[in-house]
Amino acid sequence: MAKDVLTVKHLKKELGHKQVLKDVSFQAEPGELVVITGPNGAGKTTLLRILAGLTPKSGGEVLWKGGRIGYVAHQPMLYPNLSVQENLAFFGEMYGAPSQGRFQELLELVGLWFYRLEKAANLSRGMQQRLAIARALMAEPALLLYDEPFTSLDAGGREVLREVITACREVTIQLAITHELQNFAGLGYRELRLEDGRIVEGGGSSA
Amino acid sequence: MPSFWRKAWLIYRKDLTDEFRTTDHLLSTVVFGIMLVFVTSFALQLVDVSTNDVFPAVLWVSIFFMAVLALQRSFAKEVDSGALDALLLAAGDRSILFYAKFLFSLTVLLLLEAVVVPLLWVFISVAWRKADVLFLLAAIFFGSWGLAAVGTLLNAITVQLAGARLLFPILAFPLLIPVLIGAILCTQGALAGDRQSVLGWLYLLMIFDLLFTVIPLLLFDYILEG
Numbered sequence: 001m002a003k004d005v006l007t008v009k010h011l012k013k014e015l016g017h018k019q020v021l022k023d024v025s026f027q028a029e030p031g032e033l034v035v036i037t038g039p040n041g042a043g044k045t046t047l048l049r050i051l052a053g054l055t056p057k058s059g060g061e062v063l064w065k066g067g068r069i070g071y072v073a074h075q076p077m078l079y080p081n082l083s084v085q086e087n088l089a090f091f092g093e094m095y096g097a098p099s100q101g102r103f104q105e106l107l108e109l110v111g112l113w114f115y116r117l118e119k120a121a122n123l124s125r126g127m128q129q130r131l132a133i134a135r136a137l138m139a140e141p142a143l144l145l146y147d148e149p150f151t152s153l154d155a156g157g158r159e160v161l162r163e164v165i166t167a168c169r170e171v172t173i174q175l176a177i178t179h180e181l182q183n184f185a186g187l188g189y190r191e192l193r194l195e196d197g198r199i200v201e202g203g204g205s206s207a
Numbered sequence: 208m209p210s211f212w213r214k215a216w217l218i219y220r221k222d223l224t225d226e227f228r229t230t231d232h233l234l235s236t237v238v239f240g241i242m243l244v245f246v247t248s249f250a251l252q253l254v255d256v257s258t259n260d261v262f263p264a265v266l267w268v269s270i271f272f273m274a275v276l277a278l279q280r281s282f283a284k285e286v287d288s289g290a291l292d293a294l295l296l297a298a299g300d301r302s303i304l305f306y307a308k309f310l311f312s313l314t315v316l317l318l319l320e321a322v323v324v325p326l327l328w329v330f331i332s333v334a335w336r337k338a339d340v341l342f343l344l345a346a347i348f349f350g351s352w353g354l355a356a357v358g359t360l361l362n363a364i365t366v367q368l369a370g371a372r373l374l375f376p377i378l379a380f381p382l383l384i385p386v387l388i389g390a391i392l393c394t395q396g397a398l399a400g401d402r403q404s405v406l407g408w409l410y411l412l413m414i415f416d417l418l419f420t421v422i423p424l425l426l427f428d429y430i431l432e433g
Binding site for chain 2: 135
């Protein structure tokens with residue numbers, strides 16, 4: 001098995017008496033964009049948090065030896081009193097000192113270079129989400145996880161995110177959960193449908 | 208990849224920058240501490256007691272209440288901003304967070320004490336001729352270390368629970384009793400210039416501090432699990 005393939009085998013998660021994930025198995029390879037859909041309460045966010053290592057699993061296996069994991073949650077997860085630059089620099093340094101070139105490249109990619117001295121609290125929700133995307137990319141992740149990434153993004157922000165997904169395509173496995181599959185149209189995704197804690201057949205794909 | 212201590216330093220530096228940029232909380236805690244000093248010194252003017260006898264108790268009661276207010280901030284700021292998950296991913300080893308937050312809490316506590324302790328000393332008119340200032344400072348430092356270590360650990364345990372602000376002081380008090388006993392009696396010995404008595408309590412404080420600085424290294428992965 002290639003070391004940079006993500007393999008999930010019979011994954012289970014119990015929260016109290018409720019079995020949120022009953023038996024989830026799938027595999028994702030570098031270059032793939034996997035979009036997980038499903039109704040509210042199907043366990044999508046729980047699955048993503050387990051893959052990110054933020055929540056422990058109750059059973060099964062997650063095999064991942066590919067490298068760093070980037071995580072874009074539906075909340076921006078920023079420090080409101082720090083500037084755009086300070087937020088990004090902090091996480092950049094935590095992942096290893098980034099070059100100034102990389103720093104500028106990411107802020108330009110998400111369209112925040114001119115806002116770099118602004119406090120994160122003063123940004124609109126959509127701009128905060130763009131900064132969260134830049135922060136996740138700062139890790140130079142081999143696995144990039146998105147939790148409802150298009151939430152609160154305006155048309156410009158959605159275009160930025162689509163560009164990011166395309167740009168990361170070659171080197172990264174990308175896995176997103178969403179209710180709005182139309183945002184991924186044309187990005188060449190594979191859909192997995194999660195219902196009642198299991199991956200059910202019938203997920204589609206797009207070229 | 209940055210080392211364990213480099214990451215802890217980065218989180219510590221970020222927390223201090225964040226704290227001093229919005230001084231509301233720090234300022235309200237200092238004002239609370241100063242009010243405690245004024246009220247206590249006013250009350251002690253009305254009764255006939257030796258100020259040297261009551262100073263250690265008054266000092267540590269004031270520090271305890273300031274600590275309860277100040278130490279709840281360490282993890283709360285991550286949870287309030289929703290940045291805890293991003294920080295956990297970036298840190299990798301979760302015990303890095305404990306040491307960064309512990310150092311942040313200790314720094315904040317020592318800064319608060321730098322304002323409040325001299326005020327208390329002056330307003331209560333402590334007789335200092337016999338006092339061993341070095342041991343007094345050691346008692347304050349190691350007592351604060353214990354408060355910061357236990358406070359950080361408890362803050363991590365309670366911060367994601369409903370009613371965290373209520374739970375924190377209730378759980379903190381019984382756990383901090385050994386620190387308070389050691390710190391109060393160590394301070395009393397230092398004021399009286401009784402080195403033998405000071406050393407015994409100082410060792411107790413140091414052992415307690417060491418214990419609560421090492422235990423989180425083993426527990427923190429479980430404490431911060433979602």
